[in-house]
Amino acid sequence: MKTRICGTGSALPKLVVTNDDLSKIMDTSDEWISSRTGIRSRHLAVEENLTGLATEAAKQALEESGIKAEELDMILAATLSADNICPSLSCELQRELGAVNAVAFDINAACSGFLFALQTADAYIKTGMHKKILLVGGEILSKLMDWNDRSTCVLFGDGAGAAVVQADEDGGVLANVQGADGAKGEALVVENRKVNNPYVTNSKELSYTFMNGQEVYKFAVKTVPKAILEAVEKAGLTVEDIDLFVIHQANMRIIESVSKRLKVSMDKFPTSLEECGNISAGSVPILLDKVNKKGMLKKGDKVVLAGFGGGLTWGASVLTW
Ligand code: UT7
Numbered sequence: 001m002k003t004r005i006c007g008t009g010s011a012l013p014k015l016v017v018t019n020d021d022l023s024k025i026m027d028t029s030d031e032w033i034s035s036r037t038g039i040r041s042r043h044l045a046v047e048e049n050l051t052g053l054a055t056e057a058a059k060q061a062l063e064e065s066g067i068k069a070e071e072l073d074m075i076l077a078a079t080l081s082a083d084n085i086c087p088s089l090s091c092e093l094q095r096e097l098g099a100v101n102a103v104a105f106d107i108n109a110a111c112s113g114f115l116f117a118l119q120t121a122d123a124y125i126k127t128g129m130h131k132k133i134l135l136v137g138g139e140i141l142s143k144l145m146d147w148n149d150r151s152t153c154v155l156f157g158d159g160a161g162a163a164v165v166q167a168d169e170d171g172g173v174l175a176n177v178q179g180a181d182g183a184k185g186e187a188l189v190v191e192n193r194k195v196n197n198p199y200v201t202n203s204k205e206l207s208y209t210f211m212n213g214q215e216v217y218k219f220a221v222k223t224v225p226k227a228i229l230e231a232v233e234k235a236g237l238t239v240e241d242i243d244l245f246v247i248h249q250a251n252m253r254i255i256e257s258v259s260k261r262l263k264v265s266m267d268k269f270p271t272s273l274e275e276c277g278n279i280s281a282g283s284v285p286i287l288l289d290k291v292n293k294k295g296m297l298k299k300g301d302k303v304v305l306a307g308f309g310g311g312l313t314w315g316a317s318v319l320t321w
Helices: 019-023 030-037 050-065 089-097 110-127 182-187 213-234 252-262 280-293
Strands: 002-011 015-018 041-044 074-078 103-107 132-140 158-168 172-180 188-190 209-211 244-247 302-309 313-320
Touching: 002 050, 002 110, 002 172, 002 280, 002 313, 015 019, 019 030, 030 252, 041 158, 050 089, 050 132, 050 158, 050 280, 074 089, 074 110, 089 103, 089 132, 103 110, 110 132, 110 158, 110 172, 110 280, 110 302, 110 313, 132 280, 158 280, 172 213, 182 188, 182 213, 213 244, 213 252, 213 302, 213 313, 244 252, 244 280, 280 302
Parallel strands: 074 103, 074 132, 244 302
Antiparallel strands: 002 158, 015 041, 132 158, 172 313, 188 209, 302 313
16 A cells, blocks of 8 residues: 555745845845845745644645545644644644544654655555545744844745645555754754753743754755665666655755756756745645646656755655656
């Protein structure tokens, strides 16, 4: 039994903030941001919350799949910025959708989160334990940024993407690769509340998000092509057989480097970071929905999905559309 994606969806907050808009409130420029990253604008949540965006994305994915919310066996939401630590985003989604028969839990694997959700779903489907699963990847990263740190806050955006997968004989996930290197975790840190109770005398303030951009960059350009090659080989294919590479949207230079290392034309690497920035666990499902809605995916196409980021973590999957 294979795990086939049968519907996708996405939702972005209404407010669009361009690089020029940011240059009015901090010492940055469109020239710096677009030449270093390829990002031109991003959507930032003002009125929206993550549950609302994820619910909208999930409804679109369910509609395309023809599966009703009550038929779902499981909801896996990948995020590090859920509205609450508890209940999880997936439990909030279960309530909003009326998916009364679904077990629900979140996966925190930063920008690899959607890949890990897909691969977890694939494992459940292969054991026969579940058949119809909703996957969501989404973030409201703007609330976790230090808006005085121009080196990180200009890079990220808010939004959510979703996919419904089901057990199928035809098509679906062919191979998965996943990994983690906690020893390098300090390259990208989003802090939670510190230890604090009546017995703690020197409780510290939150310091939000810190990223050693160059370390993460070096990790990405080395690890992502390797993971993709491993997954493609495991699927019994070569990179020439792949029609589309939907990879995490962190930096155009990283995407170009992956395309160069794999010797695959950039035409096969669709992007959304120009308008969305980096949405961590939301990047891959939002881009997947964009290419699906544009009609860029035909039945039988071979697709690579790949994510990388905080943890550090990485994952790649090869599937037949
Ligand atoms: O999703 C998680 C995965 N994350 C990533 O994949 C991120 C990977 N890393 C990157 O994309 C890049 O490393 C960055 C885009 C984050 C940074 O690019 P860089 O070429 O490594 O720049 P840098 O950090 O070396 O900074 C160069 C200069 C510095 O000035 P000095 O010290 O050379 O005078 C910074 O202060 O650029 C300055 N700078 C800025 N200037 C204008 C940093 N941020 C800004 C800014 N506007 N927003």
